[in-house]
Amino acid sequence: MMSTSYVPSRRCTSTMIDADDHPLLQAEALTKRYGAQVGCRDISFELYPGEVMAVVGESGSGKTTLLQLLSAQLVPSAGQVSYRMRDGVTRDLASLGEAERRFLFRTDWGYVHQEPALGLRMAVSGGANVGERLMAVGWRHYGRIRGAAKHWFDRVEIAGDRIDDAPTTYSGGMRQRLQIARNLVTNPRLVFMDEPTGGLDVSVQARLLDLIRRLVAELRLAAVIVTHDLAVARMLSDRIIVMKDGAAIESGLTDRVLDDPREPYTQLLVSSILPA
Numbered sequence: 001m002m003s004t005s006y007v008p009s010r011r012c013t014s015t016m017i018d019a020d021d022h023p024l025l026q027a028e029a030l031t032k033r034y035g036a037q038v039g040c041r042d043i044s045f046e047l048y049p050g051e052v053m054a055v056v057g058e059s060g061s062g063k064t065t066l067l068q069l070l071s072a073q074l075v076p077s078a079g080q081v082s083y084r085m086r087d088g089v090t091r092d093l094a095s096l097g098e099a100e101r102r103f104l105f106r107t108d109w110g111y112v113h114q115e116p117a118l119g120l121r122m123a124v125s126g127g128a129n130v131g132e133r134l135m136a137v138g139w140r141h142y143g144r145i146r147g148a149a150k151h152w153f154d155r156v157e158i159a160g161d162r163i164d165d166a167p168t169t170y171s172g173g174m175r176q177r178l179q180i181a182r183n184l185v186t187n188p189r190l191v192f193m194d195e196p197t198g199g200l201d202v203s204v205q206a207r208l209l210d211l212i213r214r215l216v217a218e219l220r221l222a223a224v225i226v227t228h229d230l231a232v233a234r235m236l237s238d239r240i241i242v243m244k245d246g247a248a249i250e251s252g253l254t255d256r257v258l259d260d261p262r263e264p265y266t267q268l269l270v271s272s273i274l275p276a
C-alpha cells in the first residue's frame, strides 16, 4: 500500500481548485458615457486566474475605455467591476479607497501602455525603473533590489550591461521589454495591456509577442490585452471579445471566434485582416 506521505496534499489541491473556481475579475453591465458620446456599453464577462482575454475591434470601438474601466482608471457611468483580492475577498472596485487602489496597481496589477514613455520613467536608469516598483512595496536592501532588477533584465532579454542606462537610449522593443519587467517584478496576478506591440517593426513585434506569451504562461498571469491586430489576439489569448461602437458584439474562445465567426462584422474583421 502506498504510504500516505506520497499522496499529494488534498488540501493543497482543493485550495488551488477553489481559488481557480472564482473569477479574478468580473465586469457587470459596464457602461461609460462621455457626455452624449458612448465609450462602451453593457459589457459583462468574467476573467479567471491565468486566463488571457483579448479585446479586439477597430479604432473608436471602445477598447481603451473598457480597459480603463477594468483597471479602475475610469469610473463607470453604470455597472460595476469586481476584483478578487489576494486575501480571497471579492471587492467592487468603486468601493476601494485611493490607497487600496494604488496598492493594487503597485502589486497585484500591471499595466503595459502602447507608448513606453507612459509606463516608464525615461530619465532614470533601466535598473531603477524596475527597482522603483520593489521599493514602492517596501524593499529596502539595495543589493537585493539590484539583484532582482538584473534577474528581470535577463528574463526580458535586455543585456545586463544596459542596466545603468536610461531608457531614452533603448530601442523601441527594449523599452517595451523594460516596461514588462517593471510591471512583472512585483508578481502581479493580472496584467492589462493596451496595444503592447503597436507601433513596432514586424520582427520586433514577433519577438515581443513570443516573450509575452512565454511570461504569461510561466507566471500563470491573467491578462486583458487590447489589440486591433487579430494575429496578436490569436497568439496570446484564450478568449476574445469583439467590440463595435462600444458594444461587445461577439465573444468566445479565440479559435472559435477567429475560425468560425458568427457575426457578420466579425467575419468582415477576420477576412480583412487575416490572410485566407
Ligand SMILES: Nc1ncnc2c1ncn2[C@@H]1O[C@H](COP(=O)(O)OP(=O)(O)O)[C@@H](O)[C@H]1O
Pocket (backbone or CB within 6 Å): 034, 037, 038, 039, 040, 057, 058, 059, 060, 061, 062, 063, 064, 065, 066
Ligand atoms: N475622453 C473622451 N471624451 C470624449 N469621448 C471619448 C473620450 N475617450 C474616448 N471617447 C470616445 O469613446 C469612443 C471609444 O473610444 P476608445 O475607448 O478610445 O476606443 P478604442 O480604444 O477602441 O480606439 C470613441 O467614440 C471615442 O471618440
Ligand SMILES: [Mg+2]
Pocket (backbone or CB within 6 Å): 063, 064, 065
Ligand atoms: Mg485605444
